Amino acid sequence: MELRYLRYFVAVAEELHFGRAAQRLHMAQQPLSRQIRDLESQIGVELLHRTKRTVRLTQAGQVFLTEARKTLACAEHAVRLAQRTSRGEIGEFAVGFTGPALNSVLPKIVRLFKERYPQIDLALERLQTNEQVEALASGQIQAGLLHPPIENDTLILETIHREGLVAVLPDTHPLAEARTEPISIKELSNEPFIFYPRHVGPVLYDRMISLCQQAGFSPNIVQEVIPQQTILGLVSANIGISLLHASAQAFAPSGVVIRQLLEPTPELELAVAWYPDTVSSVLSSFLEIVREVAFSPKL
CATH class of the missing domain: 3.40.190.10 (Periplasmic binding protein-like II)
Structure with a gap:
């Protein structure tokens, strides 16, 4: 059943007059009357009782009107949702x-x-x-x-x-005392390091290794873990030190000190x-x- 049949029926049911309903729908009265007959024929039920002077709803027509209004409202809602979705609003x-x-x-x-x-x-x-x-x-x-x-x-x-890299140290580390002063990467040459696994970010991983090697040492990596909170936790537990992106200091737990590095570092x-x-x-x-x-x- 096409929605237009429901619109025609609702207009006639609300006006209870074919002429006024036709004007409301911007169509001629005779085609409207024919469409309502076709609708009744499709569903096999008389919806309107007609005389020469009056039009009134049958009991079935009253029930059908309620459901027709719901159907049309749902259809209009679906159209509005589709339009808003297309515009990126929902x-x-x-x-x-x-x-x-x-x-x-x-x-x-x-x-x-x-x-x-x-x-x-x-x-x-x-x-x-x-x-x-x-x-x-x-x-x-x-x-x-x-x-x-x-x-x-x-x-x-x-x-x-x-963002660049910073050194992440336990607060008990000797280099953690002067917290506002940058340190050299060379001062970390004998430290145990905690890194993330290479497969997580191979390019930055290799650049960090290269940074250490340019300072004259290869880092002694004792743990490779993710995520960053785990790295910070292990540093706090004095398992080792790490090199992390600078924004990590915003979430550094107690027991951890962030130190800037003197040397230019790879950027994340x-x-x-x-x-x-x-x-x-x-x-x-x-x-x-x-x-x-x-x-x-x-x-």
Whole structure:
């Protein structure tokens, strides 16, 4: 049954006059009368009792009117939802992120997104960079905040944040005393190091090893763990020291001291990533906010 039959019937049922209903529907009276007859024929029920002077609803017509109104309202609601979804005002959107993103730009991005698009269900999933690449390919997430470079030429990446490395020491370490003074990486040559596994970020991992080697030593790595909270916890427990991105100091637990390094360090890049063939209104809105936060750090 076509929705237009329901619209015709509701107009006649509310007006109880074919002439007025035809005017309301911007059509001639005779075709309207014929459409109502066709509707009654389709469902096999008389909906209207007609005389030369009056039109009134049958008992079946009264029941049908109630349900016809509900059906038309549902159809109109579906249209509005589809239109709002197309405009990026409602829907679902999944984003992957790494620990450093949580320490830097992600809270600002999420806050602005929820303020501007409260009816979009924003799902956040913490994933390593390599896991995000797989999740983007499978459609599990629609955008990722990850660390380049990656081995995928089809993804679009925009760098939105950069930060250097700092030394992370237990507060009982001799180098932890002068907390405001930078230290040289050379002073860490005999220390046990806690790193993340190389497969998590091979490029930055190799650059950190190279930083140590340029200072004349190879780091003695005693533990390789993730996530960053575990690294910080092990440092606090005096298992070793570490090199982490500078924003980690915002979440450093008690028992941990952050020291700046004298030498230039490799930078940890954070980029937003997405597939060009998955661009939608919601993704465009998300990228707009990401860029706003990236270029307006005081937000």
